Amino acid sequence: MEKQWWKEAVVYQIYPRSFNDSNGDGIGDLRGIIEKIDYLEQLGVDAVWLNPIYKSPNDDNGYDISDYRAIMDEFGTMEDLEELMSLLKARDMKIIMDLVINHTSDEHYWFKESAKSKDNPYRDYYVWKDGKNASPPNNWKSFFGGSVWEYDKKTDQYYLHLFSKKQPDLNWENKKVREELYEMINWWLEKGIDGFRLDVINLISKNQDFPDGKEGGLCGHEHFANGPRVHEFIQEMAENTYNNYDAMTVGETPFVDKDEAIKFVKEERQEFSMIIPFEHVEFDKKGAWENISQWELKELKDLMTEWQYKLQQNNGWTSLYFCNHDQPRIVSRYGDDGKYRKESAKMLGTLLHTLRGTPFIYQGEEIGMTNISFNSLADFDDIETRGYLNDLKEKGEMSKEEMLEIANYRSRDNARTPMHWDDSKFAGFSNVEPWIKMNDNYPEINVEKDLQSEDSVFKYYQQLIALRKEYPVFVYGKYKLLLEADPNVYTYLREGEENNLLVMLNFSDQPVKIDLQNELEIENAELLLNNYNYEPEFSLEPQLKPYEARMYLF
Incomplete structure (x- = not known):
């Protein structure tokens, strides 16, 4: 397998609006990120991914872009971004931008022109259709609820928006649209950006017959996800833009299973460095957003393992994540955010950093931030x-x-509450009321407290990142599942050229004894790290404490 910097990197995701407010308006900004570069360097991360900072009316917190080459006023200026890029590069950190090119804002120049008349030169930059019997063109449903079609009285047609009605979908069938986007992408790459996270990028090709979708779930997704020309478009984009640079590309791909994923990330196909899969963070939905269901470790293990084996066998790569701006906090979801908050946060972090792929840490994950509970x-x-x-x-x-x-x-709001820097009012995020409600547990869970404690989640993440840099097996070792049927413990090997890594993770709030005697033939191994303050002797029949994580090298 070819070695690449982005395979060896640990990426830190910043949601700028909620990271650090430098100017006292209750909204995080670019200078706020600049103020925290020492913190990022102390953690040890190699790259920073910024959620959208482009000019936007903020209908969907920046994912509705009105100008791809300008910075949102709330976040600062292009000079601020250039300074941030320079400071990160001086410390050997890369910068990854969010790229939203399935849709724009309805306040983008292209759409404002497009909406003027049916014969406007920009009309075909978006998807406009006649209705059917005074109804929308089809029954497709939006990711944000309701129809994907918005009626425009002026031109007596509907335009397509898979998300908010203020986020009209671009028409990728139009070559002019593609060429304009490629030019913009190259403009950023020339500016020194090290890569992109491409938002819902597998939705860019739609079935041009626009047939009705099957009712149930997100109606119509079979016609607008992984469409007929999606790989053609992506390969064309790659050839004309980022494949000409040493860039990292991360495709966000809803409705992609492990078989479809190979088409996006197999090295020979030259489409993306990796994708953002969804199955492991959606398997607890059981078909609908409102269905909260009990989940079982066996199901999670099976999912993770199927992806690990499939990508391994097909020379493909993936991102490793549990948290991001679209997902609730993982310690509240797959861990225990009460009695065993620190232990389970560390255990989940161990899984994140020891699977095959590139780990992504979402701001606050490294201190074990939890979900918030709104009262209304x-x-x-x-x-x-x-x-x-x-x-x-x-x-x-x-x-x-x-x-x-x-x-x-x-709710995605769980991930978007402000970062907890200390126990002062507003958690050191701002000196005024933040744009969104604070989680009231910030006096207990914050960066300052974690930095002062030797047993903190932050210090544990530091160690995980340092070990990953020290031992190539973390990055390039092969994955092998052990004790597949165990309902409480996730145990696996990473098999490398120089050494092997054994990982044991107890997902239970009870002590659990396991037996590896039929799985391994080794007498001793070196303990690299565990998440309790003791050094257990190596055993093939260990008893693991609640939410215990252990890593052994042999």
């Missing part, structure tokens, strides 16, 4: 959450209390 449906800021709640209200089948419980568990 009106508290939710997230457009996706509000859309789902509106759908549930219309169905009228749930009480407000039931909807609040679901939203508190699912």
